Amino acid sequence: MTETTPGTPAPHRSGFACLVGRPNAGKSTLTNALVGQKVAITSSRPQTTRHTVRGVVHRPDAQLVLVDTPGLHRPRTLLGQRLNDRVHETLAEVDIVALCVPADEKIGPGDRFIAEALGKIPRSTKIGLVTKTDKASKQQVAEQLLALTALGEQVLGGFADVVPASAKTGEQVDTVADVLLSHLPVGPRLYPDGELTDEPEAVMVAELVREAALEGVRDELPHSLAVVVEEMTEGENGVLQVFVWLYVERDSQKGIVIGKGGARLKDVGTRARRSVEALLGTRVHLDLRVKVAKDWQRDPKQLQRLGF
Numbered sequence: 001m002t003e004t005t006p007g008t009p010a011p012h013r014s015g016f017a018c019l020v021g022r023p024n025a026g027k028s029t030l031t032n033a034l035v036g037q038k039v040a041i042t043s044s045r046p047q048t049t050r051h052t053v054r055g056v057v058h059r060p061d062a063q064l065v066l067v068d069t070p071g072l073h074r075p076r077t078l079l080g081q082r083l084n085d086r087v088h089e090t091l092a093e094v095d096i097v098a099l100c101v102p103a104d105e106k107i108g109p110g111d112r113f114i115a116e117a118l119g120k121i122p123r124s125t126k127i128g129l130v131t132k133t134d135k136a137s138k139q140q141v142a143e144q145l146l147a148l149t150a151l152g153e154q155v156l157g158g159f160a161d162v163v164p165a166s167a168k169t170g171e172q173v174d175t176v177a178d179v180l181l182s183h184l185p186v187g188p189r190l191y192p193d194g195e196l197t198d199e200p201e202a203v204m205v206a207e208l209v210r211e212a213a214l215e216g217v218r219d220e221l222p223h224s225l226a227v228v229v230e231e232m233t234e235g236e237n238g239v240l241q242v243f244v245w246l247y248v249e250r251d252s253q254k255g256i257v258i259g260k261g262g263a264r265l266k267d268v269g270t271r272a273r274r275s276v277e278a279l280l281g282t283r284v285h286l287d288l289r290v291k292v293a294k295d296w297q298r299d300p301k302q303l304q305r306l307g308f
């Protein structure tokens with residue numbers, strides 16, 4: 001917090017914050033809760049946040065741009081390596097990095113690995129967040145706050161603040177926003193009011209389709225599905241025509257996505273269309289096609305074409 005002279009309005013603050021943590025720690029859900037609208041993709045399966053999605057928290061005297069990154073993890077494929085590179089690039093640029101740890105899971109080597117990585121980015125303010133407090137007892141939350149504080153002291157020279165919150169119930173989400181805003185540097189407004197994300201629409205549409213296509217089959221093809229929006233054109237009678245390719249790695253996966261007689265793909269299309277219409281505020285015709293792109297996760301050329 002800053003001190004202000006009585007009568008002088010507090011200076012405007014602005015900057016960037018990034019929530020990091022193990023896969024499934026609740027980063028995307030908390031980002032959405034802070035921004036107040038669904039912009040990142042949540043999933044009960046780890047590592048679905050492929051794209052850096054920004055949301056903006058607007059206050060009269062401050063603006064916080066949230067950068068949502070994929071979970072830091074040990075890379076096994078080229079895709080994993082690219083994701084990690086992006087995480088480090090992002091972290092080096094932001095003002096605040098908040099380490100998220102779920103209230104209902106013991107702090108382990110994965111959290112320590114990330115905390116140590118944060119120790120190598122000296123510029124930013126580090127905040128500790130205990131997430132999913134609705135899943136734990138008061139006692140557990142208190143113990144987790146102590147454990148996270150201790151981890152910060154051991155590897156980071158201490159967190160600037162440690163805060164518990166539940167993105168699900170909304171409890172303490174405002175406090176998290178206040179704490180993050182209080183650590184921002186003095187600066188001008190970066191975005192016009194009301195603008196929630198600067199992700200290109202096509203990327204957000206692709207993510208909504210990907211989420212719908214993974215529903216119920218995450219165990220079979222969690223990381224084998226890439227989605228590309230080929231074209232979005234205004235059709236007759238104001239219906240937006242959206243052409244989308246779903247890339248899988250093997251024929252068997254194509255079968256899973258399409259389902260018996262195309263039934264599953266039809267269902268995916270219906271669900272995805274609803275969320276795309278909600279996002280864009282217009283009627284949409286979704287044209288989904290499934291294609292096999294062998295080993296796309298390992299092929300630099302294909303990765304580039306798919307936007308990674």
Ligand SMILES: Nc1nc2c(ncn2[C@@H]2O[C@H](COP(=O)(O)OP(=O)(O)OP(=O)(O)O)[C@@H](O)[C@H]2O)c(=O)[nH]1
Pocket residue numbers: 021022023024025026027028029030041042043044045046047048049070071131132133134135165166167168169
């Ligand atoms: N009960 C409860 N569940 C939560 C809360 N926040 C997130 N979850 C659930 O935890 C799971 C993971 O949440 P995400 O927000 O996708 O986690 P993430 O850290 O972004 O995960 P990755 O994208 O894999 O890195 C989802 O099933 C969420 O619904 C919370 O506050 N309470």
